[in-house]
Amino acid sequence: MIKLENISVAFEVRGAPSASVKAVDQVSLHIRRGEVFGIVGTSGAGKSTVLRTINLLERPSTGRVIVDGEDITDLTGNALRRERHKIGMIFQHFNLMHNRTVFDNAAFALRVAGKSEAEIAQRVPEILTLVGLADKAQAYPSQLSGGQKQRVGIARAVANHPAVLLCDEPTSALDLDTSAAILELLKEINQTLGITIVLISHEMNVIKKICDRVAVMARGKVVEQGTAFDIFARPQADFTRQLVAHTLNLDIPEHLIDNIPGTVLKLHFLGDKAEDSVLSAAAVRFGLSVDILHGKIEYIGNHAMGLLVVRLAELPADAVPPALAAGYTGTVAARVAAAVEFIRDNATHVEVLHAH
Ligand SMILES: Nc1ncnc2c1ncn2[C@@H]1O[C@H](COP(=O)(O)OP(=O)(O)OP(=O)(O)O)[C@@H](O)[C@H]1O
Ligand SMILES: [Mg+2]
Known part of the structure; x- marks a missing residue:
């Protein structure tokens, strides 16, 4: 027009x-x-x-x-x-x-x-x-x-x-x-x-x-x-x-992230892609804990746009039943790396904020 x-x-x-x-x-x-x-x-x-x-x-x-x-x-x-x-x-x-x-x-x-x-x-x-x-x-x-x-x-x-x-x-x-x-x-x-x-x-x-x-x-x-x-x-x-x-103020302060042990990821999810199920799948598949550090949903018009900041880390030994633990081979670092790849393949946008 x-x-x-x-x-x-x-x-x-x-x-x-x-x-x-x-x-x-x-x-x-x-x-x-x-x-x-x-x-x-x-x-x-x-x-x-x-x-x-x-x-x-x-x-x-x-x-x-x-x-x-x-x-x-x-x-x-x-x-x-x-x-x-x-x-x-x-x-x-x-x-x-x-x-x-x-x-x-x-x-x-x-x-x-x-x-x-x-x-x-x-x-x-x-x-x-x-x-x-x-x-x-x-x-x-x-x-x-x-x-x-x-x-x-x-x-x-x-x-x-x-x-x-x-x-x-x-x-x-x-x-x-x-x-x-x-x-x-x-x-x-x-x-x-x-x-x-x-x-x-x-x-x-x-x-x-x-x-x-x-x-x-x-x-x-x-x-x-x-x-x-x-x-x-x-x-x-x-x-x-x-x-x-x-x-959107989607970022969390750097000094907070720097002091968190483990690998910290930032995920954007757009529309109705279900990132949370990707996270639980990653946790189970690679024997890791996935902790949500920060989350936020914004609405642009009628569309949702979300942010999650999560930490991937080793599970406490007593949290994994022995029968399952046998299935998790490889070092923690290797499993975290594989989990990051898995999440990247299944989520809209993934950024590694830091890896320890
Ligand atoms: N009548 C004018 N004579 C000379 N310079 C002008 C005139 N109008 C605007 N400018 C200059 O043109 C540029 C753009 O100005 P404009 O007013 O379009 O910006 P703006 O993005 O609307 O800014 P603001 O958010 O402050 O309103 C500025 O450098 C301004 O100083
Ligand atoms: Mg103006």
Whole structure:
């Protein structure tokens, strides 16, 4: 539905007209109709600049912006205004008009689009109901909480029945609970109204909650893109790995692991692969103890992603019945090595954290 093809945006450096900063460097993205598409990255990565090229608030220096098969890169005047009516936008700091009521704020885009007062009188209550503010029409922004202000922002953005909603850090100024409620509202709008959403965040937790697919940006470039689940489960770029590790906090402190005798493995299990039965099979087959040191399950959308940190070690002698013990040949080290191979063959992703 939205295609960005080789988009670059350069900004002139103030006082040095010949120099320029490449805020966005050869970015190509394809955002599909009906999805929630996330853009993550550190501050200054170029996320907002990319987002603003979609409605041409920022003109790309090179590259094309294609919406619904139509190349809109060079549109101006009325043609550009018509295109922008199809695209709503919400912001981190809400950008409301402080001296206007909630009603007038919500009506803003309708007035710009030249709707009649009768149409406005009908549409505004509808959208205020949609965002849960039907009783606040006559309030002023200063009388609202942050979450309510963002709801007004959302009402204003969807008033004209846009096909796309651009969201630039929509929850960064909100506390955790309010942020979760706003994300839920956005998801509802996406699902019930079929509006395609492009959402920027520097928080992977936000992405994890509502995005179908994600692009990761660093220094003006897209370093990685894929489904939200793939980005979390199998991050490729170093930068993404760090982001994901930081968010999921799946690691246990190194000094703890270093002081554990035995061989310590980290296993990721994705979806419904049953790693725990692989572990008990390994324990029995190779005569080892398998102790779980740490475990965690995360949900990305509807998919589960788990982590187990386990220790393989020799069983205490009295734990093995003599009849069984005879079946375990080889040194402990050899049996641990064979068990690691066995687990590797049967689990999604196995990492040896250390071997003693
Ligand atoms: N209007 C502008 N003039 C000059 N430089 C700009 C302008 N807008 C952005 N930049 C520069 O372009 C780069 C990318 O900025 P952008 O705002 O797109 O990053 P971002 O990823 O949205 O960051 P943040 O997470 O802090 O919002 C930065 O180096 C920024 O300083
Ligand atoms: Mg930004």
